[in-house]
Amino acid sequence: MDLCNPAPSTPDRTESPASPPPTQAASGFYRTPTSVFYATGDGRVFLIGGPDERVCLRPRAALPADAAPADIADPAHHLVADTAESLSRPIGLRLRAEAGRDARVIAAAFLQDLLASTSAAIGALLLDEHSADPDRLHDEVAGLVERSRAHRGALSSQRINRRGEAPNQPPPRSPLPRGLAPFRHRGEYAGWFTSMRTGSEALGTSLRDAHVRGELWTVARDNLVYVFRCSAVGSP
Numbered sequence: 001m002d003l004c005n006p007a008p009s010t011p012d013r014t015e016s017p018a019s020p021p022p023t024q025a026a027s028g029f030y031r032t033p034t035s036v037f038y039a040t041g042d043g044r045v046f047l048i049g050g051p052d053e054r055v056c057l058r059p060r061a062a063l064p065a066d067a068a069p070a071d072i073a074d075p076a077h078h079l080v081a082d083t084a085e086s087l088s089r090p091i092g093l094r095l096r097a098e099a100g101r102d103a104r105v106i107a108a109a110f111l112q113d114l115l116a117s118t119s120a121a122i123g124a125l126l127l128d129e130h131s132a133d134p135d136r137l138h139d140e141v142a143g144l145v146e147r148s149r150a151h152r153g154a155l156s157s158q159r160i161n162r163r164g165e166a167p168n169q170p171p172p173r174s175p176l177p178r179g180l181a182p183f184r185h186r187g188e189y190a191g192w193f194t195s196m197r198t199g200s201e202a203l204g205t206s207l208r209d210a211h212v213r214g215e216l217w218t219v220a221r222d223n224l225v226y227v228f229r230c231s232a233v234g235s236p
Helices: 075-088 091-125 134-168 181-186 196-203 207-213
Strands: 028-031 036-039 045-049 058-060 188-193 216-221 224-229
Touching: 036 075, 045 075, 075 181, 091 134, 091 181, 091 207, 091 216, 134 181, 134 207, 181 216, 188 196, 196 207, 196 216, 196 224, 207 216
Parallel strands: none
Antiparallel strands: 028 036, 036 045, 045 058, 188 224, 216 224
16 A cells, blocks of 8 residues: 655645636646646636746736636646745745644644553552552653653744745755645655554654654645655755
């Protein structure tokens, strides 16, 4: 069973047969007899291939009435589509998306570690020969809190530094799925997985722990987990 797909630009998606309203076009490529258009995830429309030039990037108010969904294989058009996705998303939304993902992973890791610690402590207390030690439990929980806060601070610093270096990042070596272009500064794109578990099995490391340590960065979209390999801050 395939667990990841680092090469294709995007997982397959099934388009609705109904024609969307012009101002709410479904994300993807569209074609007229003379031109190619792209609608971003937030509904903006761009002309990306016109009769006078093969590749371009020009905003449009809406799709032409005769535009129909199209399968486009040209890599240049996909690159321009990624650029359109990046330009169409306000930077504040990107920053909140990155910070929100880090916060969710940190919170989940803390709760999972706390649950594991709690289960072990309860199991020990159920044994007659095991005495209760509230002070040890307090210290253990305090240690988990301190470690979680340290990880959160480190991820925040990494996020800010990588964002500051974003303009100097080289083009990605692997094609990025449409919609992930705003996160290309996170590192080398490693592929997508059906879950954190399958990703951990395929890469041979816990995605959760690697994200917390700042070695990998993950983002979940459309029930898939996308993974980037984080390079050291200051490195290309």
